[in-house]
Amino acid sequence: MATTIIPFGPQHPVLPEPIHLTLKLEDEIVIEAIPALGYVHRGLEKLADIRDYHQMIYVVERVCGICSMIHAVCYSQGIEELMEIEIPKRAEMLRVIWSELHRMHSHLLWLGLFADAFGFEALFMQFWKIRERIMDINEATTGSRVIVSVNVIGGVRADLSPDQIRWILSEIDGVEKDVSALQDTIMNDYSVKHRTVGIGVLTKEQAYELGAAGPMLRGSGVAQDMRMLGYGGYSEIDFEPIVETAGDCWARSTVRFREVLQSIDLVRQAISKLPEGDLAVKVKGNPPEGEIYTRVEQPRGECVYYIRANGTKHLDRLRIRTPTFANIPPMLTVLPGCELADVPVIVLSIDPCISCTER
Amino acid sequence: MFGSFIKKSRAKSPWIIHFDCGSCNGCDIEVLACLTPLYDIERFGIINVGNPKHADVLLVTGTVNHRNKKVLKNIYDQMSEPKAVIAIGACGNTGGVFRECYNVVGGIDKVIPVDVYVPGCPAKPEAIIDGVVVGLGKFAQKVEEAK
Amino acid sequence: MKGKVIDVTLDTLVGEVTNMKNDGQRLVTFSTYQEGENKIGILYHFDKDLEPTHLRLVADMDKPIPSVSGVFFSAMLVENEIRDQWDVKFDGLVLDFNRSLFLDPEVIQVPLVSNVKIDPKK
Numbered sequence: 001m002a003t004t005i006i007p008f009g010p011q012h013p014v015l016p017e018p019i020h021l022t023l024k025l026e027d028e029i030v031i032e033a034i035p036a037l038g039y040v041h042r043g044l045e046k047l048a049d050i051r052d053y054h055q056m057i058y059v060v061e062r063v064c065g066i067c068s069m070i071h072a073v074c075y076s077q078g079i080e081e082l083m084e085i086e087i088p089k090r091a092e093m094l095r096v097i098w099s100e101l102h103r104m105h106s107h108l109l110w111l112g113l114f115a116d117a118f119g120f121e122a123l124f125m126q127f128w129k130i131r132e133r134i135m136d137i138n139e140a141t142t143g144s145r146v147i148v149s150v151n152v153i154g155g156v157r158a159d160l161s162p163d164q165i166r167w168i169l170s171e172i173d174g175v176e177k178d179v180s181a182l183q184d185t186i187m188n189d190y191s192v193k194h195r196t197v198g199i200g201v202l203t204k205e206q207a208y209e210l211g212a213a214g215p216m217l218r219g220s221g222v223a224q225d226m227r228m229l230g231y232g233g234y235s236e237i238d239f240e241p242i243v244e245t246a247g248d249c250w251a252r253s254t255v256r257f258r259e260v261l262q263s264i265d266l267v268r269q270a271i272s273k274l275p276e277g278d279l280a281v282k283v284k285g286n287p288p289e290g291e292i293y294t295r296v297e298q299p300r301g302e303c304v305y306y307i308r309a310n311g312t313k314h315l316d317r318l319r320i321r322t323p324t325f326a327n328i329p330p331m332l333t334v335l336p337g338c339e340l341a342d343v344p345v346i347v348l349s350i351d352p353c354i355s356c357t358e359r
Numbered sequence: 360m361f362g363s364f365i366k367k368s369r370a371k372s373p374w375i376i377h378f379d380c381g382s383c384n385g386c387d388i389e390v391l392a393c394l395t396p397l398y399d400i401e402r403f404g405i406i407n408v409g410n411p412k413h414a415d416v417l418l419v420t421g422t423v424n425h426r427n428k429k430v431l432k433n434i435y436d437q438m439s440e441p442k443a444v445i446a447i448g449a450c451g452n453t454g455g456v457f458r459e460c461y462n463v464v465g466g467i468d469k470v471i472p473v474d475v476y477v478p479g480c481p482a483k484p485e486a487i488i489d490g491v492v493v494g495l496g497k498f499a500q501k502v503e504e505a506k
Numbered sequence: 507m508k509g510k511v512i513d514v515t516l517d518t519l520v521g522e523v524t525n526m527k528n529d530g531q532r533l534v535t536f537s538t539y540q541e542g543e544n545k546i547g548i549l550y551h552f553d554k555d556l557e558p559t560h561l562r563l564v565a566d567m568d569k570p571i572p573s574v575s576g577v578f579f580s581a582m583l584v585e586n587e588i589r590d591q592w593d594v595k596f597d598g599l600v601l602d603f604n605r606s607l608f609l610d611p612e613v614i615q616v617p618l619v620s621n622v623k624i625d626p627k628k
Binding site: 034037038041043045046208209210211224226228229290291292293295302304306308316317319321325326328329330333358 | 540558578
C-alpha cells in the first residue's frame with residue numbers, strides 16, 4: 001500500500017507548544033513517527049557562564065513556567081547539599097505546600113487540555129475554572145500567579161500567616177468538592193472512555209526499559225515516585241504513589257486525576273505539620289565546589305539536575321533532564337499502530353512540556 | 360453596504376491565533392486562562408482559532424530562535440491583511456531572561472512588525488486583555504485605512 | 507555525589523551498559539561536562555529501586571564514542587543532544603539527526619565547548 005506522509009505541528013490546535021512529528025501513514029494507520037524538536041531551544045544551561053549561582057534560580061524557574069517552583073526546589077536543594085547548608089524545617093514544609101499547589105494546578109491544566117484534545121470543551125472549561133482557585137492562592141501568598149519565585153538558596157522568601165492558612169484550607173476543601181464532582185465524567189463517561197481506553201498502550205516492561213517518567217510510568221503499573229525518596233519536607237509526610245496498571249491513555253489520565261486529590265491531602269498534612277521557625281538561613285562561606293546529582297518529582301515525573309561547581313561563583317556545568325525528555329521515546333514507541341485521529345490524544349497523554357524538554 | 364458590514368464586524372469580533380515561539384509556558388497558560396471562565400474574552404466576541412488563514416490578530420509569546428523564526432514568519436505571512444501582532448511577556452518584547460543564550464535571536468520584532476507590547480514575566484491575564492484591547496484599536500484603524 | 511560511580515573506558519562501555527540492563531537497571535539520563543582540554547566527561551546515570559548508580563566515561567572529543575542506543579533506545583535522544591552541544595560523534599546511533607535535533611543547520615558554533623563563552627549583551 002502507498003504510504004502518505006502527514007506533518008503534525010509545529011503549530012497545531014491541540015498543542016499549546018510547538019513540536020513537529022512527521023507521521024508516515026498506511027491508510028489511516030500510523031506506521032512511523034519521527035520527531036523534530038528545537039522550536040523552543042534557548043540554551044539556558046549555558047547561562048551559568050554569566051549568571052552566578054544565586055541568580056541561576058531565576059533562570060531555572062523559567063525552564064518551564066508550569067513546574068517552575070519545583071525546578072527551583074531541585075536546584076536549590078542541590079546547591080544546599082554541595083554547600084552543606086541545613087535549611088529551617090519551616091522552609092522545607094513551605095516548599096512542600098507550594099510544590100503540591102503547583103502539582104495541582106499543573107494536573108488540572110493538563111486534564112483540561114486533554115479533554116480539549118478529544119473535543120470535550122465543556123470539561124476543559126470546568127477544569128480550568130477550578131484551577132483558577134489555586135492560581136488565586138498562589139497570587140495571594142506569593143504575589144505571582146504562575147512563576148511564584150519564593151525559593152532562595154537557604155530557604156524561602158515568603159511566609160503563610162495563620163489567616164492565610166485558614167483561607168487556603170477552606171479553598172482546597174472547595175477544590176476537592178469541585179474536582180470530585182468531575183470524577184465520574186473523566187473516568188466513566190461513555191464517550192470519554194471511547195477515546196481513551198485501550199489507546200496508546202505502553203506495557204510495564206516497555207515503560208521501564210524506555211525510561212518513562214512520572215504518570216506515564218505509574219500509569220503502566222510501576223510504582224516509582226521520587227517523593228518516596230523523602231527529600232525535603234516529604235520525609236515527614238505519609239505518602240503512597242498512585243499506580244494504575246492498564247498503561248493506556250485512560251490510565252494516565254486517571255493517575256493524574258487521583259494525584260490532584262492526593263495533593264490536596266498532602267497540602268493538608270503539610271499544613272498540619274508546619275513547624276514554627278525561621279524562613280531562611282544566611283548563606284555563608286565559599287561558593288559551592290564539587291558535583292551533585294539531585295532528583296525531585298515534578299507533575300510530569302522525575303526531574304534530574306546534575307550540578308558541577310568549581311569553587312567560583314559561576315557554575316562549571318548545569319545539566320537539566322526534565323521528565324518530558326524521558327517520555328518522548330515511549331511516545332514514539334506507542335504511536336506506530338494507532339489511528340491518525342488518536343495521535344493528538346496520545347501526544348497529549350504524555351503531558352508534553354516542550355520548553356522543559358529543550359530548555 | 361456589504362463592505363461596511365464586514366469592516367464593522369471585523370473590528371468588533373476579531374479572531375485571534377496564538378503561537379508559542381519559544382516561551383517558558385508561563386505566558387502561554389495565561390493566554391489560555393484568558394479564554395476560560397474567569398476571564399472569558401469570548402464574551403467580547405474574541406475567538407481563538409487554530410488556522411492562521413482565519414485569524415485577524417496574532418498573539419506571540421516567547422523569544423525567537425534560529426529554527427522557529429521561519430515558522431513565525433510563515434504564520435504571519437499566511438494571515439490575510441489587515442492584521443495586528445501582539446507580543447506578550449518580557450521574552451516576546453526583548454528576549455527577556457534568555458536574551459544572552461546562544462540560540463536566541465531576540466524579541467518578536469526582529470522578525471515581524473509588532474503593534475502592541477505586553478510586559479510581564481509572565482504577563483498577567485489582565486495585562487493580556489488590556490493589550491488585546493489596545494491592539495484592537497490599532498486593528499480597527501487598519502481596517503478603516505484598508506479602503 | 508550519591509550512588510556508586512564506576513569508571514569505564516571506550517572499550518568496556520557498551521559491555522558495562524549491557525550488564526546494567528541485565529541487572530534490571532533503568533537508564534535515567536547522561537550528563538556531560540568538560541574535563542580539561544579537548545576531553546569530555548560523560549556520566550551515565552542508572553536507577554534501580556530509587557538507588558542511583560553512575561558510569562563515568564572520559565573520552566577525547568575528536569574520536570567517536572560507541573553509542574548505547576542499541577541497548578537502550580531512549581539513549582538515542584540524549585546522544586543526539588550531546589552531538590548538538592559538543593559536536594561529539596557516536597558510533598552506531600540508531601537515529602542520527604546529525605546536529606539538528608535542537609540546533610538549526612544555520613547555527614555553526616558548538617555551544618558547550620568552553621572556549622566559546624557567551625558575552626553579556628549590552
